[in-house]
Amino acid sequence: MRMRGRRLIPIVLSLVVIVILCISFITNQLRENVPQRDAYLLHLPPIKEAATAATTIADAAALILPSAATSPGALLNLTDFNYLLASDVCRRAERELLGVLIVTSYAGHDSLRAAHRQAIAQSKLAELGLQRVFLLAALPAHERFITQQQLVSEQQRFGDLLQGSFIEDYRNLSYKHVMGLRWAATECQQHAKFIIKLDDDIIYDVFHLRRYLETLEVSETALATSSALLAGFVLDAKPPIRLQANKWYVTRQEYPHALYPSYLSGWLYITNVPTAARLVAEAQRVPIFWIDDTWLTGIVRTRLGIPLKRHNNWFSANSQFLDCCVRDLKLHNYECEYFAGPNGGDAKLLIEFLHNVEKCYFDECLKRPPGKSLQQTCLATVKSPAPEHGIAHIQPLRLS
Ligand SMILES: *[C@@H]1O[C@H](CO)[C@@H](O)[C@H](O)[C@H]1NC(C)=O
Ligand SMILES: *[C@@H]1O[C@H](CO)[C@@H](O)[C@H](O)[C@H]1NC(C)=O
Numbered sequence: 001m002r003m004r005g006r007r008l009i010p011i012v013l014s015l016v017v018i019v020i021l022c023i024s025f026i027t028n029q030l031r032e033n034v035p036q037r038d039a040y041l042l043h044l045p046p047i048k049e050a051a052t053a054a055t056t057i058a059d060a061a062a063l064i065l066p067s068a069a070t071s072p073g074a075l076l077n078l079t080d081f082n083y084l085l086a087s088d089v090c091r092r093a094e095r096e097l098l099g100v101l102i103v104t105s106y107a108g109h110d111s112l113r114a115a116h117r118q119a120i121a122q123s124k125l126a127e128l129g130l131q132r133v134f135l136l137a138a139l140p141a142h143e144r145f146i147t148q149q150q151l152v153s154e155q156q157r158f159g160d161l162l163q164g165s166f167i168e169d170y171r172n173l174s175y176k177h178v179m180g181l182r183w184a185a186t187e188c189q190q191h192a193k194f195i196i197k198l199d200d201d202i203i204y205d206v207f208h209l210r211r212y213l214e215t216l217e218v219s220e221t222a223l224a225t226s227s228a229l230l231a232g233f234v235l236d237a238k239p240p241i242r243l244q245a246n247k248w249y250v251t252r253q254e255y256p257h258a259l260y261p262s263y264l265s266g267w268l269y270i271t272n273v274p275t276a277a278r279l280v281a282e283a284q285r286v287p288i289f290w291i292d293d294t295w296l297t298g299i300v301r302t303r304l305g306i307p308l309k310r311h312n313n314w315f316s317a318n319s320q321f322l323d324c325c326v327r328d329l330k331l332h333n334y335e336c337e338y339f340a341g342p343n344g345g346d347a348k349l350l351i352e353f354l355h356n357v358e359k360c361y362f363d364e365c366l367k368r369p370p371g372k373s374l375q376q377t378c379l380a381t382v383k384s385p386a387p388e389h390g391i392a393h394i395q396p397l398r399l400s
Contacts, residue, residue, distance in 0.1 A: 319344025
């Protein structure tokens with residue numbers, strides 16, 4: 001009996017492999033036969049009217065799903081929106097993903113994206129149950145350093161770009177942000193539990209992030225699957241900048257009130273598909289405000305009554321601290337006290353940080369001993385700004 005059973009195993013396995021090959025072949029054939037592959041990805045239908053009638057969360061999620069493959073695209077009030085480059089990282093995923101990282105990136109920041117890929121490759125992210133896509137917009141006419149053809153090549157090589165047809169500008173970041181959330185909530189709906197939004201100039205501990213998401217998944221609270229998950233760096237009651245000379249100057253027409261509602265810093269925050277779907281649907285009904293994180297996780301969120309989950313202790317506004325973390329990880333295997341923060345203009349810091357922090361994920365790190373906190377041991381000579389608007393943390397600077 002045992003012998004026969006053993007001999008059967010290779011036969012059964014071969015059969016399974018043959019069936020899988022057949023299915024994937026047929027699927028590919030079908031895909032190829034669709035005149036415009038991923039046609040519905042490229043032409044998302046307008047969702048404005050339907051959004052008004054949304055009553056339940058399920059409705060809200062259904063609304064932003066592309067219904068008719070041929071309807072013209074729209075994004076908020078951009079009626080002629082479409083994707084110049086589209087990614088299918090979620091659909092390509094072989095198993096359910098823990099999360100998808102949507103990284104806001106200025107199209108010209110190709111070296112910063114290269115640093116992200118060098119810090120952790122898509123294949124390695126896949127091992128952690130994660131995938132990453134960069135959110136870009138169209139190159140402005142004055143862009144001198146990069147061409148659309150270069151972006152096309154980058155896409156051919158990595159397939160991780162999602163480029164909207166609106167023009168790159170910090171005043172267009174709200175479009176980009178909604179584009180990313182909508183894409184993740186529709187394209188990754190079946191595939192990813194969590195959505196992590198971050199900026200391309202942010203250092204983040206992806207291993208810590210993964211651990212957090214796993215804990216969230218098994219925690220008693222239903223937060224992970226609820227339609228009210230927004231976690232990150234909470235900024236409370238910030239006043240708009242009213243100094244005309246400031247890049248982040250906000251007129252009273254744009255925002256009349258003295259204070260913003262609490263919001264999450266766009267540096268890095270965590271949400272999920274049902275929550276993103278609600279935000280995107282509600283964003284259709286709220287006048288667009290160009291400061292994207294304040295608008296979506298503040299103004300739009302407040303209308304939905306979604307509370308914010310505070311993880312401010314994860315973040316360091318001071319890139320010097322993250323630099324010191326790398327030093328101490330190398331020298332002493334000390335755990336870093338922070339898990340995210342801006343790179344302070346150093347594109348390579350993310351690579352160093354991730355390559356060194358990985359060992360902590362395998363429990364090979366030590367807690368920092370008393371008296372050896374970063375505050376005490378790291379000479380913070382260069383002070384980085386706090387994550388408020390008024391500072392050039394999303395400035396499209398050229399890094400290569
Ligand atoms: C969309 O709305 C914004 C903000 O209200 C406005 O400035 C812009 O001109 C509008 N764009 C279009 C294409 O209607
Ligand atoms: C934002 O994108 C729109 C659509 O492409 C474009 O018309 C507009 O000029 C952009 N805004 C800025 C400030 O560049």
